[in-house]
Amino acid sequence: MKESTKDHAALASQFNKDEPRVDWHDKTLWWIREKRDKAAHGVPEWELLRDTASGIKENVLSRLSEYLLQFEEQAIRNGVKVHWAADAKEHNEIISSILRQHAVNKMVKSKSMLTEECHLNEYLQEQGIEVVDTDLGERVVQLAGEPPSHIVLPCIHWKKEEIGELFHEHLGTPAGNADPQFLTHAARLHLREKFLTRRVALTGVNFAVAETGEFVVCTNEGNADMGAHLADVHIACMGIEKLIPQRKHLGVFLRLLTRSATGQPITTYSSHFKKPRPGQEMHIVLVDNGRSIHLGRPDFRSSLKCIRCAACFNTCPVYRRSGGHSYHTAVAGPIGSILAPNLDMKKYADLPFASTLCGSCSNVCPVKIDIHEQLYKWRQVIVQAGNAPIAKKAAMQTMTWVLSNPSVYHTAGKAGRWFMANVPFTVNNSLNPWYKQREMPEPPASSFGEWYKKNKK
Amino acid sequence: MTMSSRDKILAAVKSNQPDFRELPPLPGETASAADASSANAATPNFSPEQLASKFIGLLEGIGGSAYIVSGFDRITHILREEHADAKRIVSGCPELASLAETPAHYDDPHTLENIDLAVLRAHFGVAENGACWITEDLMIERALPFIAQHLALVIHKKDIVANMHEAYERIAKAEKDGMTYGFATFIAGPSKTADIEQSLVLGAHGPRSMTVFLLDEEMSDAGFY
Amino acid sequence: MKVGLFIPCYVDQFYPQVGIATLQLLEKYGCEVVYPAGQTCCGQPMANSGFEHLTKGTNELFIKNFQEFDYIVCPSGSCVLHIKDHLHSEHPASPDPAVGIRKKIYELVEFLTDILKIDHLEAKFRHKVGLHQACHGQRGLKLSQMSELVAPPFSKPEHLLKMVQGIELIELDRKDECCGFGGTFCVAEEAVSVKMGKDRVADHLHNGAEYITGADMSCLMHLEGILQRQKSKTRVKHIAEILNSQE
Numbered sequence: 001m002k003e004s005t006k007d008h009a010a011l012a013s014q015f016n017k018d019e020p021r022v023d024w025h026d027k028t029l030w031w032i033r034e035k036r037d038k039a040a041h042g043v044p045e046w047e048l049l050r051d052t053a054s055g056i057k058e059n060v061l062s063r064l065s066e067y068l069l070q071f072e073e074q075a076i077r078n079g080v081k082v083h084w085a086a087d088a089k090e091h092n093e094i095i096s097s098i099l100r101q102h103a104v105n106k107m108v109k110s111k112s113m114l115t116e117e118c119h120l121n122e123y124l125q126e127q128g129i130e131v132v133d134t135d136l137g138e139r140v141v142q143l144a145g146e147p148p149s150h151i152v153l154p155c156i157h158w159k160k161e162e163i164g165e166l167f168h169e170h171l172g173t174p175a176g177n178a179d180p181q182f183l184t185h186a187a188r189l190h191l192r193e194k195f196l197t198r199r200v201a202l203t204g205v206n207f208a209v210a211e212t213g214e215f216v217v218c219t220n221e222g223n224a225d226m227g228a229h230l231a232d233v234h235i236a237c238m239g240i241e242k243l244i245p246q247r248k249h250l251g252v253f254l255r256l257l258t259r260s261a262t263g264q265p266i267t268t269y270s271s272h273f274k275k276p277r278p279g280q281e282m283h284i285v286l287v288d289n290g291r292s293i294h295l296g297r298p299d300f301r302s303s304l305k306c307i308r309c310a311a312c313f314n315t316c317p318v319y320r321r322s323g324g325h326s327y328h329t330a331v332a333g334p335i336g337s338i339l340a341p342n343l344d345m346k347k348y349a350d351l352p353f354a355s356t357l358c359g360s361c362s363n364v365c366p367v368k369i370d371i372h373e374q375l376y377k378w379r380q381v382i383v384q385a386g387n388a389p390i391a392k393k394a395a396m397q398t399m400t401w402v403l404s405n406p407s408v409y410h411t412a413g414k415a416g417r418w419f420m421a422n423v424p425f426t427v428n429n430s431l432n433p434w435y436k437q438r439e440m441p442e443p444p445a446s447s448f449g450e451w452y453k454k455n456k457k
Numbered sequence: 458m459t460m461s462s463r464d465k466i467l468a469a470v471k472s473n474q475p476d477f478r479e480l481p482p483l484p485g486e487t488a489s490a491a492d493a494s495s496a497n498a499a500t501p502n503f504s505p506e507q508l509a510s511k512f513i514g515l516l517e518g519i520g521g522s523a524y525i526v527s528g529f530d531r532i533t534h535i536l537r538e539e540h541a542d543a544k545r546i547v548s549g550c551p552e553l554a555s556l557a558e559t560p561a562h563y564d565d566p567h568t569l570e571n572i573d574l575a576v577l578r579a580h581f582g583v584a585e586n587g588a589c590w591i592t593e594d595l596m597i598e599r600a601l602p603f604i605a606q607h608l609a610l611v612i613h614k615k616d617i618v619a620n621m622h623e624a625y626e627r628i629a630k631a632e633k634d635g636m637t638y639g640f641a642t643f644i645a646g647p648s649k650t651a652d653i654e655q656s657l658v659l660g661a662h663g664p665r666s667m668t669v670f671l672l673d674e675e676m677s678d679a680g681f682y
Numbered sequence: 683m684k685v686g687l688f689i690p691c692y693v694d695q696f697y698p699q700v701g702i703a704t705l706q707l708l709e710k711y712g713c714e715v716v717y718p719a720g721q722t723c724c725g726q727p728m729a730n731s732g733f734e735h736l737t738k739g740t741n742e743l744f745i746k747n748f749q750e751f752d753y754i755v756c757p758s759g760s761c762v763l764h765i766k767d768h769l770h771s772e773h774p775a776s777p778d779p780a781v782g783i784r785k786k787i788y789e790l791v792e793f794l795t796d797i798l799k800i801d802h803l804e805a806k807f808r809h810k811v812g813l814h815q816a817c818h819g820q821r822g823l824k825l826s827q828m829s830e831l832v833a834p835p836f837s838k839p840e841h842l843l844k845m846v847q848g849i850e851l852i853e854l855d856r857k858d859e860c861c862g863f864g865g866t867f868c869v870a871e872e873a874v875s876v877k878m879g880k881d882r883v884a885d886h887l888h889n890g891a892e893y894i895t896g897a898d899m900s901c902l903m904h905l906e907g908i909l910q911r912q913k914s915k916t917r918v919k920h921i922a923e924i925l926n927s928q929e
Contacts, residue, residue: 009871016873026881028655030856037829043585045484046832055481062478065471078639084463136661137652153652160654180656188662195662196567222603222648222663229600230566240466245480248629251621252483254643255585265515265586266621266645268663269603275639277599288466296473315830317860321877354871356864356878357730359821363830376730383732396733403691403723404739413695433869437876438907441696448694448701452717456705 007350012322025157026320032153033314035263036364042265043255053252054368057305060243061295067210067243068286074213075284078275083285088118091287095120095202095235096127098283102233104129104200108191110217110224111135112204113151113308114237114287116330131202132194134223136187143170149324151331152261152310157323191223201227205238205284206307207253211246214274215284218257218267225271235283236273240291241304253307256366260311294342299377303338305367312361312371318354327351334361338374341382349387352378410449417443483622508584508617509671516587519646520659522668525614527676529553532611535670536576540607543573549597550578550611566600575605575664579644580631581616582669583624588645589669590624592638599640603648608664610644614671685713686751688787690758691723693899700899703922704757704790710926711798713755718747726764730865738772741780745771749779753797754787757922759819759897762789767822789823790922791897795838800845807927808848811919812891813839814882814905815858816898825897829858839897842925849924852889859885863904879908887916894918 006014016022040046060067072082085091091114099107107124109115109131121131121142133142137154141147143166148154155163164178173186203224208215215236217224228234244253258264276282295301313319313333324332329340329348337355340348352375361371382388388396402412419426420443428435446454460468503511513523526532529552537556540546547569548557553576563569577596579589589610593599602608618624624643648663659665685708689701701717708715724744725737744765748754756762765787769780794800815837819825826837843849862868862878869875883905886894894909894916896902902918909916 009873012871013873016877019877022877031655040832043832048484052481052484055478058475058478059480062475064474065467068467068470084461084466086462086465090462134662135652136650140652153655155652156655158654160656163653180653181658183653184650184658184661188660191662196570220649220651221661223661225603225642226600226662229598229603240470248483248622248625251625255621262651264519266588266643268519268645268648269642270588270645271640271642272638273640277640286466288462288469292466292469292473295470295475298475301473301475317862317878318871318874321874353732353867354874356817356860356862356867356875358817358860358864360817360828360830360860363821363828379730379732380734384735388732392731393733396728396731396736400728400733400736400739403725403728404743406720406722406743409691409722413691417695433872434907436872437911438879438904439910441903441906444696444698446698448689448698449717449719451698451702452705453719456717 006328008322008326008328008354009350011326011328012354015323015326016321022321024159025323028156029314029320032262033364036260036311036314039259039263039265043259049252049256050366050368053256053366054305056244056249056252057367058302060245061241061301061304064240064243064295067245068240071208071210071213071243072286074211076213078213080213080276080282080284083283085285085287085289087289091118091237091285091289092120092123094285095237096124096129098233098235099124099129099200102200104233106130106132106198107200107202108132108134108194108198108227108231109202110204110219110227111138111154112202112237113331114204114239115202116147117289118287132191132198134191134194134227135219136184136221139187139191140166147325147330149332150310150313151308157325195226195230198227199231200233200235201231202235202237203228205236205242206257207250208238208243209247209250210243212274214247214272216250217271217273218254218269220264220268222269225269228273229277231280233281233283234273234276235285237285237287240286240288241306257307257309260309260364260366290343294339297342300338300342300374302369303335303371303374305369306335306339307367309366311364311366315360315364317358317360318356322354327354334371334375335369338371338378341378345382345385346387349382352382410447413447417447485622503584503619505615505617508619509614511584512582512587512617513671515584516646516669519587520649520667521587521646522666523671524668525671525673525676527673532576532670536574536609540574543607545572546574546576547572547597547601547605548576549595550576560597563598566598566604569598569600569604572601572605574607574609575601576609576611577602579610579612581618581624581627582612583621583643584617585620586645588643590628590641590643592636592641594638602642602644603663605664607666608644608647609668609670611670611672614673683713683752685715686748686754687715687717688721688724688748688754688756688761689717690756690761690899692903693757696903697899697920700757700920700922703920703926704755707790707794707922707926708755711794711800716751721747724761724764725768726761727865729764729768734768737768741769741771744769745779745783748783752786753793754783755790755793756787757790757897757920758899759789759816759823759825760900762787763818763822789819789825789897791819791825791839791842792823794842794925800842803842803845803925805845805925805927806847807924807929809929810850810852810890810892811843811924812852812854812886812889812894813843814861814886814894814896814901815839816896816901817860819897820858839921843895843921846924846927852886852891854885854889856885861901861904863900868904875904876908879904883908883912883914887914891916893924895921895924897921
């Protein structure tokens, strides 16, 4: 995967060169937001559920070490092997060592954003291990050699004609066939063969229950189950924040998750894995990879409540018009913009600025993360850490000087308006980014202050 | 002495976790007790008829089918009609032995690859989302409800709860009565995907159709469809 | 009651008519209005860009100019929200004037509905008008219900606009999507900002708006820039001007 050095603004600008495509991307995701609204309005106690979910997750974060120990104890008692990975590298090594132990070099994988975060597929491929992503959207981007652009709808940025061409190239479907039904069926047959022949299946984890040691995997396709129940080894990977205290809490989260994600009342399958199948090995890999550090940040720790529903992506007017790849990180969108700077502040310094702080995200979030407030706070942290571009810093210092001194402000304002009125090309030119696609405001003869002085004093 | 990753992670988490926040009550739970028989205070009480009607409406809305039947004779009849071409049918219900294999288990789940139809009992349905709860002891093999081309589940019409909170109360009660599971799942309709330009396609990797039979023992066969 | 009039910096420099309309409206309803001449800016442009640490000067200026009033009223939701959320003094006196200011500052619409409790307006504006729900006013100050929440609908700006004779309020396809101004975002992420603005404009035009109004001139300035580049006949007009209009 190519590492881009461009930031969100540059990548988004590229994305916007094809306006009809941006319209298509934006309208599709807005439609999903509308479906979410319809589903939420069908649950009169929706806001109470959000409060409850938020409260449960806050309790979890406040007792995370105890819940982790409880979960481990229960899982081991259930016959599951529990591994701990401090970082992405260790996570990848644990998985490859399990594969080596079983002398396996082919596996199937259902959706796990954690494995994207850890770049697991590339790591395993370098060791000669074939990984087949079985979620249809993930398989599309895998065949195309790209990362997913959305954590729930991985190939939302692909048109059906393009998928048709891709499948023609890789699966041998007829050229020109772009019928979703036909293409899905072709994928069904292609992936069925993988399920039936692979001995190791890796899944993500939507929720892990500390009380019982079980974990839940939610899919519409049934690919996680097809993989796990036919494999000799089931490996489940989870971020340590995915715990919930008791099984009954699943009621709250399963009511919120899919309605928030796609507007469905529930995914087709909400599978509760507790014990391995007789004769099967089950492994859980608990992954930190920066989460324990994030937990120590008072302003930002609550982003660990996230249940990866992507409601914030679908509602974000910036995400819809820039696409997931503009965020150059595994988890994009608003939640990604407040998680990524924790992993690498320099690399992801641009993300908290890829927002107008409109606040829509915070209000669709099923666990009430104050995303837009954290975006604002990350901006302060990033600038204080010295990650602001020099030109911006200089401009801000000038602005501060002008705005902190009334006489300077009045003079500058008057001068600015004079130039705009009399020498318009000083601002109406290609160096002025505002002017590229917008007219400048008309400069009035007097400011309000000047009018007031003349007319009211 | 180097700490294991486990110890490092636990130590970091413990030192960084915020001050204790109490767990909130669930909707319908009072702060004093999570009464197992509590009606969900956040939603009005539904009658069994209303629950069944809601369940069927939801299930049909997500691409599933539902039949209210008086007994297994009717189920047999309907399945013979709808799956006339099925070459291999498996069922966990001995009542369906006339049209299905009814083994206690299979040695190798891979041999289930060519199953056209699986008919299994489930424990109960959930009205708010059309899902059915099924544990592995009712599945014969864990892979069966997923690998079959078509799936049918059988529940009693009176065994429909209003929402997921009631569902988990029921699961907890069953556990107290000794019914544990190593694997279980909620199944809501046929498998599906909308990954290709948001066009809904039924039958992704799991079953292409899903039918729920609601047994209503009070029903008579007279005047039947 | 003595009202301190706070006029956003860009309204002062580019849209003085909004300040004038605000002043006239407040005086019409019996307020004694004073405009402190030493005011400049709330500090939001720096703060939202990550330079909140540079707002000490603007904070002190604001406190100095506005602490004496019973109420502070401003025709801008985002500026009021910024003061409410972020105004503070480095060396607060006791009692802390910043705390007092945060409690008594109001955006114009909410001041008219919640404090003056206006139920009647002598205003005429015989045009088709689209209301742009500016984000900070809506989601921050709760000027109207947001579409994200499962909660009863309400709208303070609509409540006032409906009192204007002859006005025809149009329905939008997307009721409360952001216009894309976002402060320095409007130039730092120019492509996305403009696309968002174009889409908002298209929604209003498609639904027949002759005027686009709202409680935040920053949003309207951005939409106006796009409308004028498109040479559209549709214009923007701040809600203060409509509520004060005799057209």
